[in-house]
Amino acid sequence: MNLEYDALSRAKRRKLFFLISTFLGLAVFALLVWALRELILPAIVGALAAYLCHPLLARMRCYGVPKAAAILLLFTGFFLVISLVSGQIRDAIPDEQGKLELRVRIQFKLNEKYQQLMQVDDSGKGNLVYSLVGSEIEPFWQRINGWLILPPKERQQFEEYYRNRFGADRFDQKYYRYFLANIEQHKKNDALHTAEESVDQNTQVVTTEKKSETDANANGGLLAAIGGVISLWMAAPFVFLFLLLDEGQIKRSLVLLVPNRYFEMVLTVIHNVDDALGRYLRGTFLECTLVGFTLMVGLFVIGFGVKWAFIIGTLAGLANAIPFLGPGIGLLIGLIYGLVVEEYTPLFSFITADSMFIWVLVIVGMTQLLDNAVYQPVVLGNAVSLHPLVVIIGVMGGSILLGFTGMLFAIPVIVVLKVVIGTLIQQMKAYQII
């Protein structure tokens, strides 16, 4: 038997086998990712939480806490935090009637602020500000009012609700008065912009009718949808639990696939990526928590209720993970709440409902200042840094591809790519592969 020939063909067969199995493996993996794409977000959330909790687990082990007890403690903490935050946010989401009331309040308050600023009288003339910028702002303002005004069907719904609940007393109800004032304002605008408005209204009625049809269809499968979401999100705690339980088995199984020649290099790359990504994610998480907490305290000080300060702080903290856009989202939520808030208990007497807008701006501005001057340098000091242009394009690209989820995860994905490619090239040079 020709041994040399046999060894050569065996090597060829091996190469072919590895090539085919790698190709098949990648194809199956891609298919699975596509088929289970709805599970990706819950799995990422669970994995991210586990990743953030790993140093805590290590610290607890250092203090002699048994692993099972430490994991149980972290798992309970994860569940408690998730239920507390989601419970608060769920409570804050208004029902159908609440949504109508909120729209009425926002429109009324916006018009009130606009009137205070421009002081437009019945003849259509306003103060100096109005005479300077009124012609530019007025069409924009009309459009906002057009969006906010309740369409006929919803007006009827609002009217019926108040009539059934309060009868003749409805005229004493604050939000009903807002509702009437909005309609009055709308009529006034109608008189001024009859032609434009009629087109707008027709479009709006059609849109609203279409929307209600869609809503009705959606409500039909609402229970199934909620069930689906709950069962999908059940994956998050399991991913969290099993990743915390893992003691490197996943990494070792993956490293088994690496040829001996690249073994040390791959381990070094994995370690460097893990190190850089861990620092970035933990730093970002800590920074977002600090921003959220600062905003929470600030909003509480200017008079927001504890519940709303907590909700806005949490949402703004979460949004802060999106560079540039995040602070804007926090500001927008704060301003909307500052606009509609009527019951507030500021710690300082000079804070009034009229100046709430400015105070929200001050608090968000101060939070951003603290974030840029203190939190980021201290917390993210030696983590991965990205060029602002890369960040902007990344966030926009993420938004185009996957919406809000894409915006949230664009930067971590870019960080992973940057660290993986950078470390890989560096290590390939060190190991004289390139």
Add this chain to the structure above:
Amino acid sequence: MDKKRLNAFWDNIFHKDQDPAQQDLISVLSQVPLFAGLTRRELKRVARIAHLRMYAQGERLFQMGHPGAAMFVIKSGKVDIVIPQEGSTDLLLASLGAGTFMGELALLDDSPRSASAVAAEDAQAIAFFRSDFNKLIEKEAAIGSKVLKELAQIIGQRLKVTNQQLSDLRQTVGHYES
């Protein structure tokens, strides 16, 4: 019966490892001087960070000049420690068998390897990656102190041998010069 089933359920989750391959790994590690002071429980912890690798005859475990990232314990087979020579056969420094370890300095830093390791026959090696090892000794201070003490003693021992060899060499050179 139910209790047994319940225990098995928890064993699966919390990795009460009865795997024969794992037991085999532990028995090999217990023979290695570096882990001589460790208890069986501690050896189990060390085994959890081990990577088992198979090498065909002639395959390199590591190469001279490359950054060191892992220490290797030979589980079976033979490994030659060589200095590659351009245009001629490699200079053989030592031939190591099962139970011996090499590249231990990689556990301390990533300085380049001072020699290459080549499988003289089909071999199995247990690799310990520096970063995993550092994490383990941070988490388990008792294991860390025992292993590092052994490592210091082994390096000290090797330094003594090297000094002796250097002194012998100087004497020989001096003898020839005179």
